[in-house]
Amino acid sequence: MSKLLYRITVTAMLFGLVGLFAIACQQPEDEVFRIGVMESLTGPGETYGTVINQSKEMAVAEINAAGGIDGKQLELIVEDSKCGAQDAITAYNKLTDVDGVKIILGTSCSGAMLGAAPLAEEDGVVLFSASATSPDIEDAGDYIFRTAINDAQLGVDAGNAMWADGVRTLATINESTDYAEGVQKTSTEQFVKLGGTVVAEEKYSSDVTDFRTQLTKLFAENPDAVLLAAQSEFTGGTIVKQARELGFNGTFYSEVVPTGTTALEIAGDSATGLKAIIPSPDLETQKGKEFLDNFRTRYGYVTLPWFIGSAYDTVHIAAQCLEQTGDDQDADGFRDCLYNITWSGTIGDGYTFDAKGEVVGLSNAVVEVLPLTERTEENNGYKVLGPAPIQ
Amino acid sequence: MLTRPPSWQRLSELARNPLQAFALSRNNVELWANLLIITFAVVFMLWKGATFAVTLGTVFAIWAMLSVSLNLVVGFTGLLSIGHIGFFGVGAYTVAILTSTTAYENLRTGAIPTFGWPFFAALPVAAIAAGLVALLVGIAFNRFRDDIYVLVSFGFAIISFNVFLNLRGITRGAFGIHDVARPQIGSWVFDTELELMLMAMALMVIVVGISWFIVSSSFGRVLTAIREDEQVAEVFGYHASHYKLAVWVISAMMAGVAGGMFSSWTTFIDPNSFILLESVLLVSIVILGGLATIWGSLLGALAFVLLEEGMRFLPFLPQEYVGQARQVVLGILLVLLMVFRPQGLVGRYKL
Numbered sequence: 001m002s003k004l005l006y007r008i009t010v011t012a013m014l015f016g017l018v019g020l021f022a023i024a025c026q027q028p029e030d031e032v033f034r035i036g037v038m039e040s041l042t043g044p045g046e047t048y049g050t051v052i053n054q055s056k057e058m059a060v061a062e063i064n065a066a067g068g069i070d071g072k073q074l075e076l077i078v079e080d081s082k083c084g085a086q087d088a089i090t091a092y093n094k095l096t097d098v099d100g101v102k103i104i105l106g107t108s109c110s111g112a113m114l115g116a117a118p119l120a121e122e123d124g125v126v127l128f129s130a131s132a133t134s135p136d137i138e139d140a141g142d143y144i145f146r147t148a149i150n151d152a153q154l155g156v157d158a159g160n161a162m163w164a165d166g167v168r169t170l171a172t173i174n175e176s177t178d179y180a181e182g183v184q185k186t187s188t189e190q191f192v193k194l195g196g197t198v199v200a201e202e203k204y205s206s207d208v209t210d211f212r213t214q215l216t217k218l219f220a221e222n223p224d225a226v227l228l229a230a231q232s233e234f235t236g237g238t239i240v241k242q243a244r245e246l247g248f249n250g251t252f253y254s255e256v257v258p259t260g261t262t263a264l265e266i267a268g269d270s271a272t273g274l275k276a277i278i279p280s281p282d283l284e285t286q287k288g289k290e291f292l293d294n295f296r297t298r299y300g301y302v303t304l305p306w307f308i309g310s311a312y313d314t315v316h317i318a319a320q321c322l323e324q325t326g327d328d329q330d331a332d333g334f335r336d337c338l339y340n341i342t343w344s345g346t347i348g349d350g351y352t353f354d355a356k357g358e359v360v361g362l363s364n365a366v367v368e369v370l371p372l373t374e375r376t377e378e379n380n381g382y383k384v385l386g387p388a389p390i391q
Numbered sequence: 392m393l394t395r396p397p398s399w400q401r402l403s404e405l406a407r408n409p410l411q412a413f414a415l416s417r418n419n420v421e422l423w424a425n426l427l428i429i430t431f432a433v434v435f436m437l438w439k440g441a442t443f444a445v446t447l448g449t450v451f452a453i454w455a456m457l458s459v460s461l462n463l464v465v466g467f468t469g470l471l472s473i474g475h476i477g478f479f480g481v482g483a484y485t486v487a488i489l490t491s492t493t494a495y496e497n498l499r500t501g502a503i504p505t506f507g508w509p510f511f512a513a514l515p516v517a518a519i520a521a522g523l524v525a526l527l528v529g530i531a532f533n534r535f536r537d538d539i540y541v542l543v544s545f546g547f548a549i550i551s552f553n554v555f556l557n558l559r560g561i562t563r564g565a566f567g568i569h570d571v572a573r574p575q576i577g578s579w580v581f582d583t584e585l586e587l588m589l590m591a592m593a594l595m596v597i598v599v600g601i602s603w604f605i606v607s608s609s610f611g612r613v614l615t616a617i618r619e620d621e622q623v624a625e626v627f628g629y630h631a632s633h634y635k636l637a638v639w640v641i642s643a644m645m646a647g648v649a650g651g652m653f654s655s656w657t658t659f660i661d662p663n664s665f666i667l668l669e670s671v672l673l674v675s676i677v678i679l680g681g682l683a684t685i686w687g688s689l690l691g692a693l694a695f696v697l698l699e700e701g702m703r704f705l706p707f708l709p710q711e712y713v714g715q716a717r718q719v720v721l722g723i724l725l726v727l728l729m730v731f732r733p734q735g736l737v738g739r740y741k742l
Contacts, residue, residue, distance in 0.1 A: 042718050044663065079703065080717065084664050085567075085657040090446055093584065094703055097442040111567060114659045122582075136569065176556050178565040178661065205556060 032075045033328040035318060036095035038106030038116070043082035044206065047233070047262075048304055049108040052131055053078060055308035056105060058298055059315035069323045074315075081107045085115025092116040096125055102331040103128070103322075105314050110134030110178050117144050126331050128318065128338070130311040134178050135186075138356050143331065145338050145357040147310045147317075147347065149279050149364065151179065154255060155186020157364040157388035158277040162187075162225060162253055163194040164389040165275075171200040171223035173214060173239060180229040183255050187227055194391060199223050206232060211239050212246060219248055228254040230263075237266030244270035251275060259369060261303045264381045271381075274369040277388055279306045279347065279362060288346040296377075305380060306347060313345035364388045425690065428697075445584045447700050452591035453653050455692040456598045458676045459685055460645035465674065466682035466740070467606055468638050469618030470536075473670045474528075474544035477551030478643040480665035481524050482517040482650025484555060484562055487660050489513035490572035503563050510574040514651045521647025522640045529639040533632045536621070548667045555662040567661025571654045591652050598645045602685055605641070614638055615683070675725055681738020690736050698724060 037056055040049035056076060064073050077099050079091035088107055095101050103126045107113045113132040120127045121141035129137075129146040138150060162170060170191055174184040181203070188198050199221040202214040218226060226243065230236030236258035243252070252271075256278040257263060264271055288305075291312055296302050318334075320341065325333035342352050351361035366389075367382040375381035404411075461475045489508040508516075528547055535543050555562050562568070574581040574590050581590050605611050613634050616624040621631045654660045672695075680691020702717035734740060 042715060084661070085659045086450070086653075086664060089657060090443075090450060090700060091703075093443045093446040094700075097446075111659070111661050111663055114567065114569060115657050118658050134566070136566065176565050178567065181565050203557070205553065 032073045033069055033322050034075045034077060034099065034101055035322075035328060036099065036101040036104040036106070037076045037078045038081040038088060038091050038095070038104055038108075038112065039078070040083045040108040040112065041078075041080040043084070043087075044231075045083040045109045045112075048131060048307060049083075051303055051308050052108055052311040054299055055295065055311040056315050058295060059312045059319075062294075063315070063319050069319050070326065074319060074322070076105075076315075077101060081109075081112040081116070083109040084111050088112035088115040089119065092119055092125075096123060100329075102126065102329050103318065103334050105130070105311075105318060107132060110137060113137055113144075114140065117141055120144065124331050126334050126338070128314055130314045131307050133182070135182060138358060140357075142357070143335055145335075145353055147314055147351075147359050147362075148307075149362055150358060151182035152186050154277060154364055155183055155188075156190045158183065158187040158227065158253060158255070159190025159194060159196075160389050160391045161275070161277055161366050162191055162227070163196060163391060165225075165251070167191075167196065167225040167251070167253075169197050169199050169221075169223045170225055170227055171202075171218040171221055172198060172227040172229070173202045173204070173211070173218060174227075174229035175231045175235055176203050176205050177231040180231045180255075180257075183229040184227065187229075204235070206235065208235065209238060211235075211242050215239070215243050215246055215248070219243075219246065223250065225251045225253055228252055228258055230254070230257045233257055233260040233263035234266065236260070237263035237271070240267040240274060241270045253277070256304070256306065259367065259380070259382055261301070261381075264369065264375065269372040271369045272371045275385070276367050276369070276382070277364050278367055279310075279364055285344070285346060285349060287344070291346045302377070302380075309346035313343065313347055316345060317341060317343055429693070442584050445588045447696055448588040449584065449591045449656055450700070451692055451696045452588065452595040453649050453656070454673075454676060454696060455689050456591075456595050456649035456652070457646055457673055458680065458688040458692045459595075459599055459602050460642040460649070461673055462677050462680075462682065462685065462688040463602055463605065463614075463638055463642045463645075465677055466684070466688075466738075467611060467618065468614045468635060470635060470639070471541050471674070472544040472639075473541060473667070473674050474547030474551070475642075475646055475673055476665050476667070476670035477547050478521040478525060478646035479650040479653070479669075480551055480555055480662075481521045481643075482647030483654040483660050483664070484568070484650075485517035485520045485647070486510065486513045486651035487568040487571045487654045488561065489516060490655070491568050491570050492572070493568075493570045503561055503568070508572075510572045510651075510655055511576070513572075514648060517651035518644040518647040521650065522644040525640045525643030526636070529636045529643075532639070533636055545667070548670045552662055552665055552667065555665055562662070565661060567659055568654075569659050571658045571660065573655055573658070587656050591656065594648055594652055598648065599685060599689070601641075601645070605638070606683075606685065610634070610637075618683075677735075678738075679725065679728060679735055681735030682740045684735075684738055687735055687737040694736065 039053045040046055041053060060074050060076050068074060077095060079095055081088040081091040095104055105128050107129055108131050110132045113129055114136060117127060117140040120143050124143060126143050129148060131148050132146055133148045133151045135150055135152045137144060137146060172184050172188060174180040192198060200218045202218055204211060204214060228239055240252060240258060252274040254274060254276045256276060258274060259276045259278060288309055291309055292302055292305055295308060321334050321337035322328060324337050338353050342350055344350055348362045351359055354360050365387050366385045368385055369382045457479060464470050464472050489506045490510055490513050491505055492507045532543055556564055581587055613629050617631045617634060624631050676691045676695045677688055679694060681687030699721055702720055
């Protein structure tokens with residue numbers, strides 16, 4: 001019996017392989033521009049990787065509905081890079097080798113980006129991310145671009161904002177991930193440089209759900225404010241909620257994650273008054289508002305508006321550059337196009353890329369979370385207080 | 392069924408009379424099916440996407456080293472360990488720290504000591520470091536057996552992950568380490584995917600060779616005896632704990648070598664590569680291939696890599712769902728295999 005089943009399994013595997021042949025041997029049509037996409041569709045970065053991918057699919061659908069690029073359709077080949085170097089490398093090699101793409105939009109996570117970047121740099125393939133924020137990517141290479149704002153900038157802005165609000169003693173709590181830790185590190189460095197004191201630091205790993213002990217330790221030092229840097233909305237929201245339950249009355253400062261839809265839902269009214277330093281002007285442009293409306297119509301929800309807007313912009317920038325070069329195999333032309341482009345999209349007007357492939361012309365703003373009753377779908381639950389102060 | 396490799400004598404016999412070899416294996420459907428799958432896979436890979444195929448070869452070699460070494464502990468000695476990924480991580484971090492040359496001070500995310508060693512000097516150190524860690528935890532683990540062993544090894548996987556994540560002054564925590572050196576002999580740097588695959592395959596052959604030697608030696612027979620009945624082995628005068636500790640350390644050293652190769656291949660590592668889930672996957676590869684068979688572990692690793700990466704070509708699916716679908720299909724296939732072939736592809740024992 002088991003022998004028979006084994007044979008069936010083996011036969012199924014054989015058929016699978018024959019199927020692979022058939023698919024792989026299909027000749028790609030010349031009438032389309034093909035570019036790759038690598039996002040974390042599974043794994044720890046799934047929540048943002050998936051919506052970012054949806055945003056890109058939407059942008060492509062719009063471009064193609066409007067007649068494509070010079071009459072040619074744009075086609076995305078999506079691969080899952082999870083959130084780590086190994087899967088980024090296999091996904092990268094599959095895209096460049098099997099599909100023969102020279103331009104890849106992605107990845108979601110900095111870890112995946114840093115894994116694929118050396119290969120892309122060597123092969124001359126453009127990697128263009130909408131959401132990888134690690135400071136390490138700055139020096140990753142000539143072909144590496146991103147619309148995401150470097151964490152280092154976010155940290156400086158957060159430090160300045162806290163100092164300008166009169167915060168002098170600070171306690172920090174952050175998730176042990178590259179993003180959250182980077183924000184915590186750069187923010188406190190700036191804060192200390194301005195003369196502030198960090199009285200307590202706590203770190204937690206991503207699977208923790210009870211933060212009361214760590215929070216109690218922070219509050220024992222009587223800080224003016226608490227800086228919260230989270231990677232997942234769940235932990236961000238939970239920390240705010242549990243801190244208020246413990247009777248903390250000071251101000252929370254955070255990066256963008258605790259202002260996400262899920263985080264605000266978890267925190268409820270506890271989040272009121274939380275100040276966050278987030279990329280600005282948070283889709284305040286006309287294009288940004290239209291984009292959010294369209295996204296909501298298409299998918300029924302909106303989350304992390306800046307990042308999905310950023311992803312949407314990367315596709316449109318890619319379309320513009322493909323129109324200029326007229327060849328999806330011309331990575332060098334595409335790279336030069338990115339260096340020279342000035343783009344007005346959903347996340348800001350007139351932004352450019354500098355010699356390191358970092359975005360220039362986008363800045364962070366300070367927002368304050370509104371009381372529960374005033375939160376609506378349109379205002380995302382917070383009001384913009386203004387651009388981040390400069391010291 | 393090729394449950395164990397044929398001896399040299401047998402091979403030379405068959406080489407003199409190839410027809411006899413054919414006659415012997417004519418009715419062995421599994422053998423031909425396996426050969427056919429492998430041939431298909433190799434031809435497919437080389438036809439369309441040679442670099443991708445070569446990349447998969449590297450992934451296969453790394454997983455194969457891990458699963459063969461884990462099989463020594465789980466299959467041959469009967470100690471179910473799900474902490475193997477910790478040794479993999481120790482090896483990876485050792486090579487990364489010893490060979491990386493990045494000036495981290497400029498990256499504003501915390502500096503760590505850098506040494507700038509060549510890869511081939513760092514690799515033995517990685518094996519020794521993994522072995523030392525294994526010796527330390529092994530002395531403690533030797534007090535436990537069966538279910539408790541699973542739990543303490545589970546604990547080890549969690550602890551090692553948290554050490555990688557929180558030992559910031561050495562591992563750079565969540566930021567990870569870049570610019571891990573590629574293998575280099577003189578001025579010849581192994582920096583193409585093909586060279587790296589050959590390097591990984593060479594290490595795999597060494598690991599498999601040592602494992603083969605171990606299981607066919609008297610040492611290996613004692614291990615099997617311990618698996619079957621530890622008390623009886625003790626009665627016959629073998630110190631079971633010494634043997635268990637020895638195979639545990641050897642297996643960890645092999646995982647350390649795999650880790651070193653891994654970090655040199657990716658050139659970037661962070662703690663996310665060494666989570667418990669990877670360890671569980673590794674145990675499923677060993678069980679998928681078959682306990683107590685080296686061929687089985689190799690086949691299990693091959694089947695796993697082909698299944699997981701082959702899923703990238705799943706047809707008839709909207710692109711949005713391909714990522715998720717891969718995980719679902721992989722899970723279902725593993726469950727089906729376990730249900731219908733609990734002893735694994737070529738194994739003889741159930742867990």
